[in-house]
């Protein structure tokens with residue numbers, strides 16, 4: 001099983017907290033916790049987001065993610081693209097890092113950063129994604145920050161860049177939740193757009209079985225099933241959790257119960273393997 005969307009470091013986005021990823025035991029404790037979750041849920045490979053870059057020698061914010069990946073077999077890094085950081089020297093450093101092959105995708109934080117995907121600052125990153133044949137993941141949908149402006153995170157905005165950059169493969173994180181049907185339309189219409197299934201429900205393991213959450217969970221499952229059917233592209237949905245916001249085992253069961261069993265192999269394994277070339 002491949003988890004296409006986890007976090008092992010705080011993303012350093014405005015208004016977003018540490019997500020329990022700065023424990024007293026530091027990186028070693030995150031490594032132990034992650035390995036235990038992966039083993040228990042049967043997750044063999046996972047892709048972990050970086051954070052907003054804070055230093056010149058780490059232009060994609062992946063230094064700590066790569067440090068953790070070196071200790072967790074099957075863990076890979078996704079670099080963070082900031083549209084304001086598009087100066088030639090910065091992009092040169094990004095290119096140098098992508099050339100190492102250690103970074104499996106780029107990620108843009110729509111909403112958290114107040115730029116639409118059509119912003120000129122993203123364009124050089126699309127060109128690099130095309131050159132290195134790596135997907136470009138966008139946060140889409142609801143945000144966990146009071147400073148975010150959510151209209152920038154609407155999945156429909158990705159249609160523009162999907163059309164203008166036909167050789168770049170885009171991923172709509174969270175199926176654009178709560179705009180899942182809009183996300184499904186963008187997946188259906190564009191051959192270069194995927195969606196990840198992460199973060200549709202967050203909380204502790206108990207929250208996934210709590211009676212008071214049953215209605216909300218049923219709603220989310222029904223919305224997801226409808227969007228998945230509408231898109232008619234089972235080969236372009238990627239399993240992901242958004243761990244540690246959701247526990248890996250409970251989330252796996254939640255997604256498995258939401259989507260047709262005949263598509264599980266694609267969703268949980270094959271689609272991500274192909275897209276990220278793992």
Ligand SMILES: [Zn+2]
Nearest residue numbers: 005007199242
């Ligand atoms: Zn996330």
